[in-house]
Amino acid sequence: MPILETRGLSREFNGFVAVNNVDFTVSAGSLHALIGPNGAGKSTLFNLLTRFLSPSRGTIRFKGEDISNVPAASVARKGLVRSFQISSVFPHLSVHENIRIALQSKDRETFSFWRSDSALSRHDAEIMALLTEVGLADYSRRLAVELPYGRKRALELATTLAMRPQVILLDEPMAGMGQEDIDRTSKLIRRVGEQTTIVMVEHNLSVVADISDRITVLRRGEVIAEGSYAEISSDREVQQAYIGGSHD
Template sequence: MSHDVILEAKGLTKEFEGFTAVNNVDLRVRRGSIHALIGPNGAGKTTLFSLLTRFLSATRGTIRFNGQDITRAHPADIARRGLVRSFQISAVYPKLSVLENVRLGLQRRVGSSFEFWRRESSLHGLNARAHELIDAVGLSSFVGHTAEELPYGRKRALEIAATLALDPEMMLLDEPTAGMGHEDIFKIAELIKQVAANRTVLVVEHNLNVVAHLSDTITVLQRGAILAEGTYADVSNNPAVREAYMGTGHA
């Protein structure tokens, strides 16, 4: 495994009864890049994400992160190694404030995530870093609001801040702009580009304008297998990719 490759899957396959969701996928994600997974509905994108982070066990194949075999590792162990799937595992609690949510992520990082009984004053040492992360995602004016009070796009920004609190080396984002209006989509896309400056990002995204704006490399899945891979120009001009997207509203 090359030092330039941070995450590598070989022959990754997931079979359910009578159905192959991911079929013999070879994937290499370059360190420091933004790598997008796209494909029509049912192409296997989210299943592949779940295999890479071990929320699902592969039927066959291997996964290596930073050169280490993680094929059978527990999801929590993978997160501790620095490979974190955002939105699914980030600690965002609706009744807690923005500050409290981000600080809870910092508690996880230092191994005291669930010590809810600790006095407020004992957590003040985490406040400076929490405020840095909150400012980085543009939520400084919402610091005292509870998560449930936030508009949808701001809530997604909070989820990113809580994930960044874990200090991941690589983030996996599953449809980060889903359900958003145009203005929020642009804000989240810019935020992803910003947080990717010092880490690797693998993202599933349906909005091809976002993919074109963000991605260094794009992998196109169809029926659980890789159909094409390359830059946006490469894949958007690929006849097989155009055919796969015909009638889906994405072409």
């Protein structure tokens, strides 16, 4: 059974069809990329999968359960978690505190923000394990605002992992990065993908080719191709719609 799938998924905005009859299947343990030109419907599909938007038609299933009408917060608690394109950490809290807040949110510790640090120290071992996993152990006491851009994105991924997700949806994780940060983040995503299913929207085709197991291509809200990078890159419809024409 696939861990995440849609059937006939559609979303309209005042007559404009942003996602049209999409069948989309993600296998457990895979790293699945979603690509396409601007306006292809990738972000809308992400918003539908994580229930920030409701479908006009069709169904979404997570681990076999129909979540088409489940609230977004409940979907996240079930293990389907999105990491946003724009970094969403708390800039004036430390790296350590950002992870602790994410852990508190997962455990619904509503009033724990008012407790002393000593009362919250039970999270410390898990926090350090997460920071070590994403290469931020030496940055634990630094304010998030002081981190280089690539490290800030690693912190965002760590806060996502703190939710203990079974599927992570990454929205353009390489956006705005230099090559050094791209290389580091690609290795990090590949490492995280060894334990967690990942669905990723990404414009950098070199990254997509390097780390993806399977790729789905959207154009004008519809799936036009799916397969390995070798398969989709040789598809003439993909070349015309995404790459910009056929090439030898």
